[in-house]
Amino acid sequence: MVLQRLQKYASLLLLFTLIGCNKTDWNENFKEKEKSPFGNYIIYNEAENLFKDQEVSLLKENIYDYLAFNSDFDSTKTHNYVAIKHSGYKLTNTGVTELLSFVSKGNNVFLxxxxxxxxxxxxxxxxxxxxxxxxxxxxxxxxLKGTFELNNKSFSKTSFSFDRNIRRNYFLQYDENTTSVLGTFAVDGEKVPNFIKIHHGKGAFYLHIHPISFTNYYLLNDKEAYAANVFSYLPNAAVIWDPQIKSSKYEDKKEDDSNVFKFFLEHPTLKWFLFVSIIGVLLFMLFNARRKQRPIPVIEPLKNSTVAFTQTIANLYLKEQDHKNLVDKKIAYFLEKVRSKYLLDTTNLNSDFIEKLASKSGNELQKTKYLVNTIITLNKKPECIEEELIVLHKMIENFLK
Incomplete structure (x- = not known):
């Protein structure tokens, strides 16, 4: 009956998905109102049909608040608490303690x-x-794919293949005296547990490490039998179905205020680091409490902005495409360099000047002659193009090197 209901429900949701216009959201959200592939819409809305002959209460508050402060909770009855999420991050440490007490009294928890x-x-x-x-x-x-097996031969089907989002996540160590392996899957050829039952007091914890297998996607792809078989392990009792839509009103704020220090104190190395840091800060404050001399201000020297100014002017000429102006300034710069460095008169750029410049600069006579003739030619031209400017610039740079 449950399988038929799930199949019918899955068909309807598949139809809605096919006619939808929005792009498919493949993120794992596990939200009870999400109809995306990895939401919990189907399993949440079919909770009452999964547990047909059992009372199902859809929880609207944190489980700790419900168990500790809700006067309507009947502690004389046996209950099954069910939660399917990415993680139990909204369960505070106090909430975990409350769950442990809840199970030890004869109740059961499926996580x-x-x-x-x-x-x-x-x-x-x-x-x-x-x-x-x-x-x-x-x-x-x-x-990421995987095949799940349930260790119960009474099921008509015990092996189920899952085609995506199956992380190699499994239970590594557990107390064999209190733990039973209910389901496995293969990791690198070895069967490892992904569904276990841990006895605690008069009740038990049923822990499954692949919540993805209960999402809309797999219930739409013939895995509703797997979900039904998994829940069949739970004994007949009133069900508290928890989508964990709210945080605790009583414990979250108190725990959030201290969880940083709790994290440090739970690890010996970090605890010593915390203590040493506190002592170091106190010593620093102690030795720096005396009056200090006012620091001498650092006076920065004036910066030479000539190069920056020249670069700005050059960029301006380039932007205006005034290549002739830049050529003239390049020539003036070169001749000034010759006068200051080699102490040569640049009034008459004749053959005698070329020989002296080649000799003093250490450049070849032919190279020097070619540069001076280029300068004379460009100096006479009324306009210059960009290629002439680039050639002149490279010739001067190579000459001065």
Whole structure:
């Protein structure tokens, strides 16, 4: 009955998707109102049909607030708490403690997260390993495939192939005395657990590390049987379905104010770094508390802006395409350089001048003669083109080198 409902629902959603005009959003959002491929729209709206003979309450507040402060919560009944999200980041450490107490009294918790809170891992004595934790791009995630198996021979089908966004994420270590492996998938040819049950007190935690398998995309692609089989492991009890749409009103603010220091204090190396830093700051304040001499101001010397000014003027001429003007200034610059460096009279650029300039500058006579003749020619022309300016510039630069 549940499978038929999911198949019918999937067909309708597929029809809406095909006639939609917007570009498909392939981001993993796990939002209960999202009809995109990796939203939780179907699984959220079909919660009551997944647990047909059980009371289903759709949670509208943080689970800690609901369990600790909601007077309508009946603690005498057995409950199944269900959450399918990217991670349990809205579960505070106090919220985790409340869940542990909730399960120890005989209730059950189903969590499908990509990553679990460290406090939960420590309390339940398990670790995880994600070989694809640095894969984020949609095109890269599309290449990740996997086959899931459920360790229950009573199911008509126990093996399911998933064609994208299946990270190599699995449970690495766990207490075999309290933990049962309910599902596996293959990583590099080895079957590793991705769905486990951890007994805690009178109840149990059901942990699944691939929440992507419960999203719209896979329920539209013949994986509704996998979702139904997974939830069939939960015992018959009233269900608290938690989309985690709200943060805690009571604990988040208090924890946010101190979580930085808690993070440091949980790691010995960082704890010592924090202590040494605090002591260093106190010593710095102590030794710098005495009055100091007023610092002597640094007077910057005046900058030579001649080069910048010249560059600005040159750019102006280039912009106006006044090549003749630039040629004349290049020639004037060169002749001034000859007068100051080689102490030669530049009034008459004859053969005698050319021989003296070649001798004093160390340049070849033919090269010197070619440069001086070019200067004489360009000096007489009423207009110059850009190529003549470039040639003159290179000749002067090479000569002076």
């Amino acid at each position: 499908a997260f990509n990553s679990f809170k460290d406090s939960l891992k420590t309390s339940l004595k398990f670790t995880t390993n994600n070989l694809d934790k640095n894969v984020y791009a949609v095109n890269d995630l599309k290449k």
